[in-house]
Amino acid sequence: MTSRPSALQTPAALVVDDDEGIRQMLAAVLTKEGFEVATAADGQEAVAAFAARRPAVVLMDIRMPRMTGLQALSEIRRLDRSAAVILMTAYAQVDTAVQAIKDGAFDYVIKPFDIAEVMLLVGRAVQMRGLRDDIAALHRELSASYRTDRILTSSPQMAELLQTIAKVAKSNATVLVTGESGTGKELVAAAIHYNSPRASGPFIKVNCAAVPEGLLESEFFGHEKGAFTGAVARRRGRFEQAEHGTLFLDEIGDISPSLQVKLLRVLQEREFERVGGAEPVRADVRVVVATNRNLGEMVRQGLFRQDLYFRLNVVTLRTVPLRERPEDIRLLASHFLQRFAAENQVDVSGFDEQAMDGLLRHGWPGNVRELSNAIEHAVVMSTGSLILPEDLPEPIAGKAGEAPAAPLPCPADPECRPLREMISRYEAQVIADALHRNAGNRMRTAQELGISRRSLLYKLQEYGIA
Numbered sequence: 421m422t423s424r425p426s427a428l429q430t431p432a433a434l435v436v437d438d439d440e441g442i443r444q445m446l447a448a449v450l451t452k453e454g455f456e457v458a459t460a461a462d463g464q465e466a467v468a469a470f471a472a473r474r475p476a477v478v479l480m481d482i483r484m485p486r487m488t489g490l491q492a493l494s495e496i497r498r499l500d501r502s503a504a505v506i507l508m509t510a511y512a513q514v515d516t517a518v519q520a521i522k523d524g525a526f527d528y529v530i531k532p533f534d535i536a537e538v539m540l541l542v543g544r545a546v547q548m549r550g551l552r553d554d555i556a557a558l559h560r561e562l563s564a565s566y567r568t569d570r571i572l573t574s575s576p577q578m579a580e581l582l583q584t585i586a587k588v589a590k591s592n593a594t595v596l597v598t599g600e601s602g603t604g605k606e607l608v609a610a611a612i613h614y615n616s617p618r619a620s621g622p623f624i625k626v627n628c629a630a631v632p633e634g635l636l637e638s639e640f641f642g643h644e645k646g647a648f649t650g651a652v653a654r655r656r657g658r659f660e661q662a663e664h665g666t667l668f669l670d671e672i673g674d675i676s677p678s679l680q681v682k683l684l685r686v687l688q689e690r691e692f693e694r695v696g697g698a699e700p701v702r703a704d705v706r707v708v709v710a711t712n713r714n715l716g717e718m719v720r721q722g723l724f725r726q727d728l729y730f731r732l733n734v735v736t737l738r739t740v741p742l743r744e745r746p747e748d749i750r751l752l753a754s755h756f757l758q759r760f761a762a763e764n765q766v767d768v769s770g771f772d773e774q775a776m777d778g779l780l781r782h783g784w785p786g787n788v789r790e791l792s793n794a795i796e797h798a799v800v801m802s803t804g805s806l807i808l809p810e811d812l813p814e815p816i817a818g819k820a821g822e823a824p825a826a827p828l829p830c831p832a833d834p835e836c837r838p839l840r841e842m843i844s845r846y847e848a849q850v851i852a853d854a855l856h857r858n859a860g861n862r863m864r865t866a867q868e869l870g871i872s873r874r875s876l877l878y879k880l881q882e883y884g885i886a
Contacts, residue, residue, distance in 0.1 A: 430454065430455070430456055431454075431455055431456070431475070431476035431477070431546050431549075432455065432456045432457075432458065432473050432474075432475035432476055433450045433455040433456070433457050433458075433475050433476065433477050433478070433479065433542070434457075434458050434459070434460065434466065434469055434470060434473065434475040434477070434478045434479070434480075435447050435450070435457060435458070435459045435460070435479050435480075436459070436460045436461075436462070436463070436465070436466040436469075436478065436479065436480035436481060436484070436489070436492070437461070437479075437480070437481040437484070437508065438461050438462055438481065438484045438485060439481070440461075442481075442508075443459045443461070444459075446479055446538070447459055449535060449538075449539065450542070453539065453542075458473055458475065461484075462484045462485050462486045462487055463480075463484055463486060463487025463488055463489060463491050463492030463495075464486050464487045464492075466478070466480060466487075466489075466492045466496070467487070467492055467495045467496060467499075470496050470499060470500075470503070471499055474500065476504065476545070476546050476549050477504045477505075477506065477526075477542050477545040477546055477549070478496065478503065478504065478505045478506065479506050479508065479538070479542070480492060480493070480505060480506070480507055480508065481507075481508045481509075482507055482508065482509045482513050482516060482517065482520075483509075483510070483513065489507055489508075489520075490516065490520055490523075493505050493507070493520060493523065493524065493525055494523070497523075497524045501524070502549070502552050503524075504526045504545035504546070504548065504549050505524075505525050505526055506525070506526050506527050506528065506529065506538075506541050506542065506545060507520055507525050507527075507528040507529075508528070508529055508530075508531055508533065509528055509529075509530060509531065510530070510531050511530060514528075514530065526541070526545050526548070527541050527544075527545075529541065571607070571611065572748070572751055572752060572755055573745070573748055573751070574745075574747040574748055574751055575740065575744075575745035575747055575748050577740045577744060577745055578740055578745055578748065581608075581737065581738075581739070581740060582611075584737060585608060585611050585612055585615065585737065586615060588612060588735050588737070589611070589612045589613075589615035589616040590615075590616065590617070591735075592706055593734045593735050594687060594706070594707050594708070594709070594731065594732055594734045594735070595609075595612060595707075595708045595709070595734070595735045595736075595737060596672075596709055596710070596711075596715070596732045596733050596734075596735070596736045596737070597609060597708065597709070597710040597711075597736075597737050597738075597739065598710070598711060598712070598715075598736060598737070598738050598739070599710075599712060599738055599739030599740075599741070600712055600739070600741050600787055601712050601786065601787065601789070602742075602786045602787030602788055602789030602790055603739035603740065603741055603742070603787045603788060604739050604787075604788055605670065605710040605712075605739055606625065606668065606670065606710070608710075608737055608739060609623075609625075609666070609668040609670075609708040609710060610623060610668075612666070612708055613665065613666035613668075613706075613708070616666070616706070618664060618665050618666055618706055621662075621663070621664035621665030621666070622661060622662050622663070622664075622665035622666075623662075623665055623666050623668065624658050624661050624662040624665065624666070624667050624668065625668045625670065626639060626640070626658050626667070626668070626669050626670065627670045627671055628669055628670060628671045628672055628674045628675050629670075629671035629674040630671075633676055636675060636676070636679055637678075637679055637682065637695055638651075638655070638657065638695045639657060639658060640657050640658055640659060640679070640682070640683070640692075641657040641659060641682070641692045641693065641694050641695060641701075642654070642655045642656045642657030642659075642660055642694040642695070643655050643657075643694050643695035643696050643697075644694050644695065644696040644697040645696075646696065647694070647695045647696025647697070648695070648696070651695075651696065654694070655694075657694065659686065659692060659701075659703050659705055660701065660703075662705045663703070663704055663705060664704055664705075665705065665706070666705070666706045666707075666708060667705050667706070667707050667708070668708045668709075668710070669707065669708070669709045669710070670709075670710045670711075671710070671711060671712075672709040672710065672711050672715075672732070673711040673713035673715055673718060673723075673724060677725065680724065680725045680728050681725070681728075683728060684725065684727060684728045684731060686703055686707075687707060687728075687731045687732075688731065690702060690703050690704070691703055707732075709732050715729050715732075715733075716729070741784070741787055742784040742787045742788055742790075742791060743783055743784055746780065749779055749780055749784075749791065750776065750779075750780070752788060752791055752792075753771065753776070753779055753791065753795055754770075754771075756791065756792050756795035756796070757770070757771070757795055757798075757799065757807065760795060760796045760799040760800075761799055764799055764800060766799050766800075766802065767805065768799060768802050768804070768805055768806065768807060769805050769806070770805075770806055770807070771806060771807045772806045772807060772808045772809065772875070774808075774809050775798070775806070775807045775808055775809045775811065775812060775817075778809055778812055778816050778817055778818075779791075779794075779812070779816060782815070782816045793813075794812060794813050794816055795807075797811075797812070797813050798811040798812050798813075799811075803872060803874050804871065804872025804873075804874050804875050805871070805872060806871070806872075806875060808874070808875060808878055810878070844883070847879070847883075848879075848883035848885065850869075851865070851869065851876070851879055851880070851883065851885060852883075852885050854868050854869055855880075855885065862876055862877065862880075
């Protein structure tokens with residue numbers, strides 16, 4: 421028997437059979453197991469009952485008057501393709517039941533059946549339905565996270581890129597994403613997918629540079645059993661896995677000339693053959709590719725096919741390097757700080773002024789990826805409530821100590837000083853006074869000032885306070 425569903429999860433079941441005795445018997449068993457049970461005497465009643473209740477599982481006979489179980493299965497799957505339908509059949513109808521499974525039935529049992537077997541199948545069907553619901557919920561959450569209005573930016577250039585993504589996503593056009601490493605090319609591809617009509621389909625990613633050249637064709641198109649040594653079974657490639665969804669091919673400039681020809685054919689004819697196979701496989705897939713290389717220059721050098729380049733270059737999107745959008749550094753740094761502080765269970769709430777100055781001065785050749793890694797490093801190394809310059813990786817921490825740009829000319833008034841110098845002088849005086857009040861005890865001084873002992877030591881050294 422199945423385990424009894426909890427009170428918070430009371431699944432519904434539908435029993436369909438023209439034999440009233442079987443209906444009553446199955447309804448009684450399912451009710452005892454915690455199901456809410458509805459019954460129907462034929463296929464037409466079954467379809468109406470399913471439309472009204474959307475039960476988690478359907479137990480349905482194949483041979484019934486007015487509408488057979490197979491006809492009802494087709495109608496039910498038209499209402500809900502994920503419906504879990506278990507067919508009940510006589511020995512003479514087994515071939516029909518097997519075909520029904522190919523058409524979408526969950527499984528079948530043969531009359532006269534064993535109740536324990538039936539309930540085992542029901543339990544499996546409910547479990548699978550629950551998993552599908554969980555996956556669907558996660559998919560909806562994931563889709564929401566890639567909405568263009570939820571991508572963090574204060575940059576006009578990024579705002580323009582996001583507007584273009586929203587337009588492009590509605591189409592089925594092939595998209596080429598270019599830009600430096602770490603600028604979020606995969607994020608752009610994901611945003612295109614999750615804001616498109618294909619959002620409910622799969623989003624499949626392939627890093628062409630990470631797969632050995634000899635295996636890349638099999639990775640793309642799959643292979644038949646025995647196609648090569650080690651091919652012990654048929655394998656679906658990434659194009660098949662991405663059916664009705666989006667395939668993201670990163671580092672597209674790294675694929676070989678022979679594979680470029682085959683990729684061009686898929687994009688033109690929307691079909692391919694598995695390695696070792698001769699039967700064409702249709703491909704209902706949107707393709708988004710990305711590269712940090714100059715494909716136009718590669719075409720001129722004969723390293724990349726011109727016809728494939730034109731086919732990929734229907735729409736081109738360029739990601740924006742972080743150095744071209746400095747207004748995003750503070751915003752993204754705060755976002756990564758919150759994320760990594762939570763992941764590492766570290767109580768750190770912000771950045772010391774000089775640490776943020778170091779972040780703003782750095783050139784970020786690794787872009788957002790480098791910024792993310794730098795903030796994670798700082799969170800792990802921190803010991804106080806603020807990120808200090810010494811918590812940051814060395815190349816960035818060094819920027820915090822650089823001399824500021826020369827101040828603007830100041831009037832002859834001796835009290836006229838740059839704002840930062842005035843703040844530093846005031847801060848040094850406050851710290852010196854607190855240290856005096858606490859008789860030189862640095863721990864009590866830090867507690868009074870509301871900073872960590874490490875921050876205090878850093879400030880004492882900076883201002884030369886003994």
